[in-house]
Amino acid sequence: MADVKNLDAYNSCSEKVSHLDILRNTMSAPFLWGAQKEVGNYNIKDSTTTAFDPFVWRRIYLATFMFKGKPRIEQVNNLIVIHLPTQFRNQLDMGAYPYPFWHSSKKWNSYQQTTELLLFVEHEKLKGGLRSAVFDQTRLNVKRVWDGKWVWTDTRGQEPFVSLYTRLFSPSNPHISKVNTAYRAFEVKLRDSACFVCHKPDNSSKQNPLLILSYPNQALTLRHETVRQIEDKLMPPPTGIFDDQERQKLIELAKAFAQAGDLALAYEGEKIATDTNEFGSKKSAHFP
Numbered sequence: 123m124a125d126v127k128n129l130d131a132y133n134s135c136s137e138k139v140s141h142l143d144i145l146r147n148t149m150s151a152p153f154l155w156g157a158q159k160e161v162g163n164y165n166i167k168d169s170t171t172t173a174f175d176p177f178v179w180r181r182i183y184l185a186t187f188m189f190k191g192k193p194r195i196e197q198v199n200n201l202i203v204i205h206l207p208t209q210f211r212n213q214l215d216m217g218a219y220p221y222p223f224w225h226s227s228k229k230w231n232s233y234q235q236t237t238e239l240l241l242f243v244e245h246e247k248l249k250g251g252l253r254s255a256v257f258d259q260t261r262l263n264v265k266r267v268w269d270g271k272w273v274w275t276d277t278r279g280q281e282p283f284v285s286l287y288t289r290l291f292s293p294s295n296p297h298i299s300k301v302n303t304a305y306r307a308f309e310v311k312l313r314d315s316a317c318f319v320c321h322k323p324d325n326s327s328k329q330n331p332l333l334i335l336s337y338p339n340q341a342l343t344l345r346h347e348t349v350r351q352i353e354d355k356l357m358p359p360p361t362g363i364f365d366d367q368e369r370q371k372l373i374e375l376a377k378a379f380a381q382a383g384d385l386a387l388a389y390e391g392e393k394i395a396t397d398t399n400e401f402g403s404k405k406s407a408h409f410p
């Protein structure tokens with residue numbers, strides 16, 4: 123356990139958990155993460171979750187917690203629930219959080235006062251994790267006020283800094299600038315095509331799991347699926363991009379981003395599966 127303000131401890135934890143083989147080899151892609159709906163409910167589908175690339179989750183989310191005490195393992199039918207006692211680092215610099223969690227006081231409180239992470243293992247795969255609904259009301263609740271900005275700029279440049287590839291990848295990763303350039307070019311077009319209206323943290327279209335495209339690191343989760351969704355004219359709903367040339371341009375940018383993302387993640391030791399639909403191809407189920 124370190125001080126809740128200690129940025130070096132957070133960075134060092136990030137480095138360790140992102141390259142921890144036991145997690146790397148067992149986590150599902152995508153990995154689901156959210157707040158437990160109610161105490162004792164271990165069905166992750168009952169909670170609102172966000173889908174993550176496993177490396178991104180370990181590096182940027184898992185590391186915001188410190189771990190204390192012994193984990194408890196519980197078997198519930200075919201599900202193994204790991205109860206991992208935690209303490210959230212709630213006094214870091216604002217830019218050290220993946221996005222301003224305090225846009226919702228309920229969410230911010232769940233990070234601060236949850237007593238454990240629940241990790242769900244099924245068929246030897248770690249499918250997802252939840253912040254337990256068992257709270258410790260005596261834990262310090264640091265008040266933060268959201269100014270309405272999901273990203274901002276200050277003397278260090280664009281924030282939150284942990285959402286950038288320079289923080290996500292190792293300094294020696296030779297693909298950082300390539301993946302950054304590819305994302306920035308893609309991002310402009312995603313904005314033009316209204317993708318961010320729905321694919322950002324406030325989840326205006328009530329997706330579950332939520333799929334975030336509006337931050338460089340989190341956009342990696344969907345890097346292959348975006349290509350398919352645009353090609354098949356499923357996104358944006360209801361019928362994709364009408365203009366053939368515009369659509370083709372976006373497909374090229376999406377492909378370049380997916381390839382650069384694969385290279386950068388592979389360099390970190392991640393296994394890259396490009397041949398499957400990570401989301402089990404739900405095609406037009408929601409937008410017939």
Ligand code: HEC
Pocket residue numbers: 312315316317318319320321327328329333344347348349351352357358359401403404405406407408409
């Ligand atoms: C009006 C809201 C809205 C807009 C605009 C939108 N999406 Fe979506 N998107 C959704 C919803 C809702 C889902 C979840 C659909 C589902 O569960 O089948 C989704 C799912 C996706 C998925 C995953 C699909 C799957 O089956 O796993 C991708 C990739 C995606 N969107 C990309 C995009 C891109 C790229 C754009 C812009 C070109 C975009 N979306 C614009 C609402 C939107």
